[in-house]
Amino acid sequence: MAKIQGGWLRKRKYAAGITWLYCFQVTRASDGKRVENSKVIGLVSDFSDERAAWMEVGSLGLEKHLDNPIGPEPTVRDIAEHWRLHALRRKEGIIGKKALETADRDEHNLDRYVLPRWSDRLAMGIKPPEVEAWFEILATTPQWRGRPLKWGTIDKINSVMSQVYSHAQRRDLISPEMVYNPFRSPKFGGVRCKTQSNYEAKVVSPEQMVAILHELDKPETKLEWTLALVHAATALRPEECFALKWIDLNPANNQILVQRAWSKGRLTDGKTVGSMKPVAMHPALFDYLNDWRKESVYSKDSDWVFASVREKGRIPRSASTCGKKYLRPAAVKVGVISEDDNSRFGWHNLRHSLATFFGSNDVHPSVIQTMLRHSKQQTTARYIHPVNSSQLEAQGLYLDAIKIRGKRKTASGMRRPRVESRVGEGRSKPVTHSKEW
Numbered sequence: 501m502a503k504i505q506g507g508w509l510r511k512r513k514y515a516a517g518i519t520w521l522y523c524f525q526v527t528r529a530s531d532g533k534r535v536e537n538s539k540v541i542g543l544v545s546d547f548s549d550e551r552a553a554w555m556e557v558g559s560l561g562l563e564k565h566l567d568n569p570i571g572p573e574p575t576v577r578d579i580a581e582h583w584r585l586h587a588l589r590r591k592e593g594i595i596g597k598k599a600l601e602t603a604d605r606d607e608h609n610l611d612r613y614v615l616p617r618w619s620d621r622l623a624m625g626i627k628p629p630e631v632e633a634w635f636e637i638l639a640t641t642p643q644w645r646g647r648p649l650k651w652g653t654i655d656k657i658n659s660v661m662s663q664v665y666s667h668a669q670r671r672d673l674i675s676p677e678m679v680y681n682p683f684r685s686p687k688f689g690g691v692r693c694k695t696q697s698n699y700e701a702k703v704v705s706p707e708q709m710v711a712i713l714h715e716l717d718k719p720e721t722k723l724e725w726t727l728a729l730v731h732a733a734t735a736l737r738p739e740e741c742f743a744l745k746w747i748d749l750n751p752a753n754n755q756i757l758v759q760r761a762w763s764k765g766r767l768t769d770g771k772t773v774g775s776m777k778p779v780a781m782h783p784a785l786f787d788y789l790n791d792w793r794k795e796s797v798y799s800k801d802s803d804w805v806f807a808s809v810r811e812k813g814r815i816p817r818s819a820s821t822c823g824k825k826y827l828r829p830a831a832v833k834v835g836v837i838s839e840d841d842n843s844r845f846g847w848h849n850l851r852h853s854l855a856t857f858f859g860s861n862d863v864h865p866s867v868i869q870t871m872l873r874h875s876k877q878q879t880t881a882r883y884i885h886p887v888n889s890s891q892l893e894a895q896g897l898y899l900d901a902i903k904i905r906g907k908r909k910t911a912s913g914m915r916r917p918r919v920e921s922r923v924g925e926g927r928s929k930p931v932t933h934s935k936e937w
Contacts, residue, residue: 506563509553511544518544520553522562526585561611570673576626577619579668580610587667600768601739609657610664613638618661623668624680628691631661631682635693651694658683658693701852702845703885704732704836709853711834716826723817724826726792727806731850734779735872737771738819738847739763747801749781749789756781758873762816775873823847852883859884 507524520541525534539562547553557563570578588603598606617634618626635658638649649657662683668674669681684690704712709732716725731741734756743762750757755778761770770776781789793799798813807813823846832839851872858868869880 507557509541509550509557510538516543520544520547520556522553522557574623574668574673575619576621576623576664577615579623579673580615580619580664582671582673583664583667584610586671587663599771600766601763601771604764605656606660606663609653609660613643613657614661614664623665623674626682628682628689631658631691632693635691639694655693655695658691662691701883701885702837702843702849703856703887704831704849704853705887705889706857708831708834708836709850712827712830712836715830715833721826722792722795723806724822726788727817727822727847728827728830728850729788730785731847732854733782733785735851735854736779737761737775737851738823739768740770740775741847742804742806742816742819743767744805745801746793746799746803746805748805749786750778751781751783751786753778754781754783754786755779762819765815765818772875774875777873779873780871819847852885855880855883856885856887860887860889 510521510523521538522541523538526537528535541556635654638654643649665681665683669676678684686692739761740758743760748757757778758776761768798807804816806817808815808817831837874880
């Protein structure tokens with residue numbers, strides 16, 4: 501079939517049967533040559549004629565893989581698709597490489613929000629106030645499941661658009677002049693966006709963690725009990741914890757090796773290269789893991805530590821399912837969260853909880869940062885939340901310093917510090933008689 505700019509169809513025989521392929525040309529990064537690439541559409545038996553196959557191409561959105569030349573006045577769609585093809589889904593190299601979960605999220609925001617609104621606009625004709633007004637609409641009118649978007653999500657949309665424009669200027673798709681990039685620094689008149697999320701992670705205290713573990717301490721939930729303990733003691737990310745294999749436990753060096761991640765039913769490379777570092781494993785923690793290994797049906801070195809029995813050990817358990825069915829109900833039962841609380845609560849909260857516990861017990865910030873495997877201390881700081889007991893203790897220190905700890909009732913029934921005057925050095929000074937709490 502003749503090649504066309506919008507791609508072409510081809511039939512090829514595979515083990516499953518004769519298959520329709522959507523073919524197109526792309527520019528090879530290594531040498532700049534135009535080469536053929538293809539995507540599977542489906543079996544010929546499912547799409548009997550070429551027209552049906554082309555309709556499926558449109559339904560699957562396969563045109564986004566086209567790498568057609570871009571003219572002097574590109575649209576937002578032009579530069580966004582170029583970014584998608586050359587930066588978002590690039591599999592080779594280190595520079596600019598994204599974690600699979602991050603790429604999925606960015607692509608979702610691009611397709612669901614950015615392109616439906618801006619795709620046909622000239623890329624160099626968009627002004628920052630237009631984008632800011634759109635952000636306000638996203639934040640105040642129903643968008644997803646009948647609710648406005650949260651500013652944390654809008655900030656991620658802002659990040660996607662900023663990446664698209666930076667890529668376009670880096671590749672000379674649009675003018676490199678700052679005025680043509682609406683997502684330049686707000687200091688120079690670029691788009692402004694609220695970046696601070698209203699979300700505050702629920703923190704589980706050690707006493708509450710004991711109660712949760714007690715609730716899960718049953719023969720039928722030994723796996724979930726061990727899961728909760730490992731998350732609470734190591735601050736592993738859920739996708740890292742569920743991806744552990746028995747061979748990753750290294751008691752000789754008191755380490756758990758983080759070598760892979762499991763997210764949304766598939767293996768991934770993990771969050772970042774820097775995050776794939778060993779975490780500490782106390783001998784007591786190894787003993788508990790070893791107890792679980794003795795009970796698990798899947799105990800070979802190559803088996804998953806938290807294998808799915810339903811899938812006969814082929815894959816790990818589902819983090820979301822385990823969280824919803826076991827961790828959250830246990831947290832509700834012991835009073836960590838209320839039954840009608842619809843906020844997020846899952847395995848990741850235990851990561852926040854360990855960081856907060858360390859922070860309130862004077863563990864050095866660099867130690868906490870290393871344990872959480874963050875590249876920046878600012879990120880670690882967001883995981884350390886003020887806890888009420890620490891606030892009360894700090895307030896008590898201040899009241900001690902100003903000698904006001906005891907309280908007494910006045911004639912009107914109000915409670916106030918008992919203060920008397922003492923003359924000294926030519927002026928009256930308040931003196932407070934303190935009592936123990």
